[in-house]
Amino acid sequence: xxxxxxxxxxxxxxxxxxxxxxxxxxxxxxxxxxxxxxxxxxxxxxxxxxxxxxxxxxxxxxxxxxxxxxxxxxxxxxxxxxxxxxxxxxxxxxxxxxxxxxxxxxxxxxxxxxxxxxxxxxxxxxxxxxxxxxxxxxxxxxxxxxxxxxxxxxxxxxxxxxxxxxxxxxxxxxxxxxxxxxxxxxxxxxxxxxxxxxxxxxxxxxxxxxxxxxxxxxxxxxxxxxxxxxxxxxxxxxxxxxxxxxxxxxxxxxxxxxxxx
Amino acid sequence: xxxxxxxxxxxxxxxxxxxxxxxxxxxxxxxxxxxxxxxxxxxxxxxxxxxxxxxxxxxxxxxxxxxxxxxxxxxxxxxxxxxxxxxxxxxxxxxxxxxxxxxxxxxxxxxxxxxxxxxxxxxxxxxxxxxxxxxxxxxxxxxxxxxxxxxxxxxxxxxxxxxxxxxxxxxxxxxxxxxxxxxxxxxxxxxxxxxxxxxxxxxxxxxxxxxxxxxxxxxxxxxxxxxxxxxxxxxxxxxxxxxxxxxxxxxxxxxxxxxxxxxxxxxxxxxxxxxxxxxxxxxxxxxxxxxxxxxxxxxxxxxxxxxxxxxxxxxxxxxx
Numbered sequence: 001x002x003x004x005x006x007x008x009x010x011x012x013x014x015x016x017x018x019x020x021x022x023x024x025x026x027x028x029x030x031x032x033x034x035x036x037x038x039x040x041x042x043x044x045x046x047x048x049x050x051x052x053x054x055x056x057x058x059x060x061x062x063x064x065x066x067x068x069x070x071x072x073x074x075x076x077x078x079x080x081x082x083x084x085x086x087x088x089x090x091x092x093x094x095x096x097x098x099x100x101x102x103x104x105x106x107x108x109x110x111x112x113x114x115x116x117x118x119x120x121x122x123x124x125x126x127x128x129x130x131x132x133x134x135x136x137x138x139x140x141x142x143x144x145x146x147x148x149x150x151x152x153x154x155x156x157x158x159x160x161x162x163x164x165x166x167x168x169x170x171x172x173x174x175x176x177x178x179x180x181x182x183x184x185x186x187x188x189x190x191x192x193x194x195x196x197x198x199x200x201x202x203x204x205x206x207x208x209x210x211x212x213x214x215x216x217x218x219x220x221x222x223x224x225x226x227x228x229x230x231x232x233x234x235x236x237x238x239x240x241x242x243x244x245x246x247x248x249x250x251x252x253x254x255x256x257x258x259x260x261x
Numbered sequence: 262x263x264x265x266x267x268x269x270x271x272x273x274x275x276x277x278x279x280x281x282x283x284x285x286x287x288x289x290x291x292x293x294x295x296x297x298x299x300x301x302x303x304x305x306x307x308x309x310x311x312x313x314x315x316x317x318x319x320x321x322x323x324x325x326x327x328x329x330x331x332x333x334x335x336x337x338x339x340x341x342x343x344x345x346x347x348x349x350x351x352x353x354x355x356x357x358x359x360x361x362x363x364x365x366x367x368x369x370x371x372x373x374x375x376x377x378x379x380x381x382x383x384x385x386x387x388x389x390x391x392x393x394x395x396x397x398x399x400x401x402x403x404x405x406x407x408x409x410x411x412x413x414x415x416x417x418x419x420x421x422x423x424x425x426x427x428x429x430x431x432x433x434x435x436x437x438x439x440x441x442x443x444x445x446x447x448x449x450x451x452x453x454x455x456x457x458x459x460x461x462x463x464x465x466x467x468x469x470x471x472x473x474x475x476x477x478x479x480x481x482x483x484x485x486x487x488x489x490x491x492x493x494x495x496x497x498x499x500x501x502x503x504x505x506x507x508x509x510x511x512x513x514x515x516x517x518x519x520x521x522x523x524x525x526x527x528x529x530x531x532x533x534x535x536x537x538x539x540x541x542x543x544x545x546x547x548x549x550x551x552x553x554x555x556x557x558x559x560x561x562x563x564x565x566x567x568x569x570x571x572x573x574x575x576x577x578x579x580x581x
Contacts (some may be wrong), residue, residue: 013510014529017392024398038511096368121510122392125376126357127364130332134365139440140332143357145504157444160331161357163456163505165449169331171441181511182497182504223373223404227386232397235536235555242548243562248570251542252578254558258540260462260519261486261575 001055001151004111005046005079006102006132007039009063009070010122017122023219024226025092026122028064035070038117040077040186045147045179046115047078047187053151056080058109062090062101068202075197076189082200083109087207092219095123099131101217105210107136112173113156118143118180129178139171142178262292264318264346268339268353268362269295269311274303276310278459279354281418283411284314288421289383291349294318295425296342298335300328315421322430326439333438336365338430343370343406350385350407355514356458363410372405377514379415379537393510393533413458414516450503457489457506462519463538465491465508466501467531469524469545469564473501478568479523485575491515491535493525509534524564527552544568 011017011031020027046057059074059082061067071082085105093101106114114136119126133140141147144158145166154173159166161180189197207214215221241250255261265287270277280295287293295316297304301323311319320342327334343351343366351366353359355377367374378387385407386399402408457463464486466479476490483490492502494509508515510533520538525531527543527550535541536555543556544564553559560567 016395016529019391019396019398094374095364096374099368119511124391124510125364126360127374127376130361130364131368133332133440134336134368137437140361141441142331142361159447160443161505162446164451165447167331167443168445168447169441169443175440180504223367223371224375224400224402224407227399227401229396229398232390232395235541237554237559238557240548240553240556240559240561243560243567245566246570247544247560247562247567248572249574251544251558251560251567251571252574254542255519255575256578260540261578 001049001053001149002110002112003046003049003055003057003115004060004106004109005042005057005074005115006128007043007059007061007070007074008036008120009033009061009067010036010120013037013121019229023092024229025219033066033069035073036117036120038119038121038181041179041181041183042115042117043074043077043079044184044186048184049113049147049149053149058083060102060105061085062098064091071202072197073189075200076193077187078193080200081202083203083205085205085210089207089214089218092222093217094222094224095125095127095131096223097217097221099128099135101210101212103132103135104212105205106132113149114138114176116176116178118178129176133176136176139175141169141171141175144177144179145183147177147179147183264294264348265291266342266346266348266351267293267295268351268359269297269307270354270356270359271299271303271307274299274306276307277354277456278418279413280310281314282413282416283352283354284311284316285418286381286411286416287352288315290381290385292317294320294346294348296320296339298322298327298338300325312423312425313420314418315423316425317423319425319427320430321427322432324432324434326432326434329443330439331441331443332361332365333440334434335362336369337434337438338432340366340369342430348406350409353408353410355410355412360410363408367408370405372408373402374408375400375402376410378409378411381409381411390537393529394537412514412516452490454483455487455489457491457508457513458515460489460515461517462486462488463491463508463515463517464488464521464523465493465525466496466523467493467525468495470496470501476502478564482521482568482572485572485579493531522552523568525552526550527555
């Protein structure tokens with residue numbers, strides 16, 4: 001099973017995030033950057049499929065030079081090799097351009113399964129799985145909370161999260177799978193894994209190496225543009241009351257005064 | 262006037278409230294054309310509703326193929342309509358299914374995509390709250406037809422009865438779009454409560470509940486208010502409540518008139534999914550909980566005393 005898993009380096013989930021004042025892209029300089037937490041579930045699922053059915057896991061990321069830290073993390077979790085697409089011209093790419101660039105790189109790897117996570121914590125688009133399926137012309141098995149691979153029948157079945165339950169969805173390999181959190185418990189890199197990661201193959205590609213059209217990527221190639229940005233007015237705290245035994249009644253009085261009940 | 266395509270959000274033909282919101286918004290941009298895509302025989306259930314909210318035209322595409330596959334068929338039909346109608350914009354609801362469809366339509370039509378818009382001006386400048394609502398940006402699509410994914414509860418729906426022209430769409434789906442086949446749909450929890458993202462009132466429970474069975478306290482309170490039930494990530498991670506009900510950075514984003522947080526500390530993970538709620542009420546025993554920094558009304562106390570008393574007080578007011 002040839003498995004590709006996409007990862008993204010993002011500002012730390014717990015950091016207060018902001019946009020760069022000059023070009024209105026996500027400010028990655030003033031914060032700690034980490035592997036998108038959701039992507040850990042994708043890497044874990046890739047490793048589980050490999051462990052069950054054999055094969056190889058290739059990590060693919062697009063991002064600045066620093067994003068190599070996120071690649072290292074995925075490799076130390078157990079992925080076999082990595083491709084890092086990095087180029088100044090890619091800075092500011094939107095989801096559409098990013099998916100086109102990633103698809104171009106991924107298609108050269110001829111994967112059986114491409115795994116993405118449900119969303120990145122910085123942009124929160126939740127569309128990269130659908131876009132990769134579209135770009136690669138592969139079945140879209142996104143929002144998966146369970147993935148079952150049947151290599152004999154060359155088939156993948158997922159439980160796709162729905163509002164009241166799930167849909168059972170199946171497709172023939174090759175496929176794009178998008179996983180949600182709770183699908184598994186991502187492993188921590190072991191010391192051995194961290195040491196081994198340093199020796200694993202890492203291919204670094206520029207936009208030109210990947211055969212990308214410079215005009216179609218980055219801020220210049222984006223299909224939308226930020227016009228203005230400002231901090232939302234902070235929410236101030238209102239009335240804080242200590243329960244003296246009549247707390248529930250007091251809340252009801254507040255709701256009634258606000259005409260909410 | 263130019264057309265504005267609105268993808269009808271429905272469950273087996275029953276339109277979701279967000280459809281009325283999108284049609285109301287579309288009327289401020291041009292002539293609203295509803296696009297109904299569903300299984301054969303489902304449009305009949307939506308017809309009257311779409312007319313009530315002012316659809317000038319309805320594209321009706323009914324086919325078993327549409328309801329049987331993930332992603333591909335709906336995107337293919339919608340992209341074809343975009344190419345034919347050259348609308349000023351395409352509006353879809355910010356649901357898990359439709360945002361994926363929107364992305365594929367934008368890719369197919371080489372158009373720009375904006376997600377989670379809370380407003381859209383007549384000149385198509387969208388407003389979005391990003392980073393969990395802490396930053397407000399306005400943005401504009403610069404290529405193709407703007408495909409805008411709009412958050413539920415962003416526009417107050419206003420009826421504007423019309424007699425829409427119906428155009429039956431001949432549905433021919435490519436084999437490539439039929440890759441991910443739905444073989445079964447399993448209902449695990451039929452609550453009868455409103456959809457989380459559409460609800461006017463949401464009551465959520467968190468770590469403070471201590472056990473799955475204590476969610477009945479939250480559910481009872483929700484039911485007296487006609488509310489949806491949410492849960493913090495701590496509660497869904499613990500398996501106390503379904504993942505589908507998770508509110509927060511890695512769950513759903515809600516923006517109801519009233520949000521009641523029960524036993525939730527209000528760390529950034531949760532705050533990102535609910536801080537644009539109109540009124541926030543919090544019950545937590547820890548006076549230092551971050552949620553009290555942004556709640557409109559905070560009650561420091563034991564939720565096991567406060568919540569049943571609140572439920573009873575609301576019931577009494579309703580009866581009185």
